[in-house]
Amino acid sequence: MSAFDSFCAGMARGRFTExxxxxxxxxxxxxxxARKAAAQVDRxxxxxxxxxxxxxxxxxxxxxxxxxxAEGLLAQLVAQEPTPEFAAMVAEETxxxxxxxxxxxxxxxxxxxxxxxxxxxxxxxxxxARRTVARRLDLIRQLWSDETP
Amino acid sequence: MTRHDHGLASNxxxxxRPDGPATWAGLVDPAAKRPRAPLPQAILIDRxxxxxxxxxxxxxxxxxxxxxxxxxxxxxxxxxxxxALELELRQSAGERPTIGSYxxxxxxxxxxxxxxxxxxxxxxxxxxxxxxxxxxxxRGLEPTRRFGDYELLGELARxxxxxxxxxx
Numbered sequence: 001m002s003a004f005d006s007f008c009a010g011m012a013r014g015r016f017t018e019x020x021x022x023x024x025x026x027x028x029x030x031x032x033x034a035r036k037a038a039a040q041v042d043r044x045x046x047x048x049x050x051x052x053x054x055x056x057x058x059x060x061x062x063x064x065x066x067x068x069x070a071e072g073l074l075a076q077l078v079a080q081e082p083t084p085e086f087a088a089m090v091a092e093e094t095x096x097x098x099x100x101x102x103x104x105x106x107x108x109x110x111x112x113x114x115x116x117x118x119x120x121x122x123x124x125x126x127x128x129a130r131r132t133v134a135r136r137l138d139l140i141r142q143l144w145s146d147e148t149p
Numbered sequence: 150m151t152r153h154d155h156g157l158a159s160n161x162x163x164x165x166r167p168d169g170p171a172t173w174a175g176l177v178d179p180a181a182k183r184p185r186a187p188l189p190q191a192i193l194i195d196r197x198x199x200x201x202x203x204x205x206x207x208x209x210x211x212x213x214x215x216x217x218x219x220x221x222x223x224x225x226x227x228x229x230x231x232x233a234l235e236l237e238l239r240q241s242a243g244e245r246p247t248i249g250s251y252x253x254x255x256x257x258x259x260x261x262x263x264x265x266x267x268x269x270x271x272x273x274x275x276x277x278x279x280x281x282x283x284x285x286x287x288r289g290l291e292p293t294r295r296f297g298d299y300e301l302l303g304e305l306a307r308x309x310x311x312x313x314x315x316x317x
Contacts, residue, residue, distance in 0.1 A: 051214065120276075128202060131234045135194075135230060
């Protein structure tokens with residue numbers, strides 16, 4: 001998945017903050033994957049305090065804390081280079097969530113976005129309204145966020 | 150000239166600052182900025198809008214009013230989406246929708262109509278400014294068309310990455 005590779009490369013070079021709106025879905029996927037990974041670590045962990053994941057968990061993974069939590073989590077994640085394991089998890093999560101988009105146009109919009117196309121460009125490629133692309137991108141984010149506890 | 154990436158004004162992205170820093174808060178969780186229907190509602194609204202756009206592209210006269218009448222969910226949120234969609238489709242078709250006609254069609258939804266027109270006009274102005282061309286809605290306010298030191302004489306071509314002008 002070349003778009004994913006270049007996203008990871010950008011992340012590793014610490015350019016994450018410079019990436020723009022077009023990477024919104026990647027950012028969401030990273031957050032979803034990190035939350036999932038943290039939940040798995042939590043389940044296995046018997047220690048109550050002290051681990052890095054615990055600190056991330058307490059500060060940023062609470063489900064009720066909304067966008068600030070996501071922002072804080074991303075800030076922590078991009079402070080370090082993604083491990084190959086984490087990159088593989090993001091790729092796997094991406095495959096899984098793309099597979100859950102049953103509507104063909106919805107999946108195409110997600111793929112185009114992850115390839116780096118703008119809303120305007122996707123609308124032109126698919127021959128639909130820009131508003132439709134914006135609305136459906138929103139729906140994709142909602143579907144993906146909703147599905148992760 | 151490149152076209153900047155930003156969504157519609159009511160989508161939580163800021164059309165007046167297309168070059169501004171992207172905030173993760175809004176991108177990761179757009180609900181932070183935009184009132185959003187719960188997922189089952191959002192799916193219904195999306196389907197209703199898709200039906201409207203499909204009919205429009207097939208040249209069928211399916212009116213917003215008809216879709217609203219048949220809709221069992223939150224009609225306010227649906228109307229906001231449909232208004233934004235219809236304004237864009239009509240403008241793309243070279244029409245100039247007037248706010249008065251929408252006030253007549255939706256007399257009980259004055260605020261919603263105002264907001265839809267306001268958002269659309271602002272968004273188009275921001276979007277078009279970013280590719281150097283005044284929008285149809287803003288053109289009346291801007292008698293000379295300039296880009297930097299150039300006077301734009303006409304449009305030569307238009308593509309995914311921008312618009313090519315003849316200029317002097």
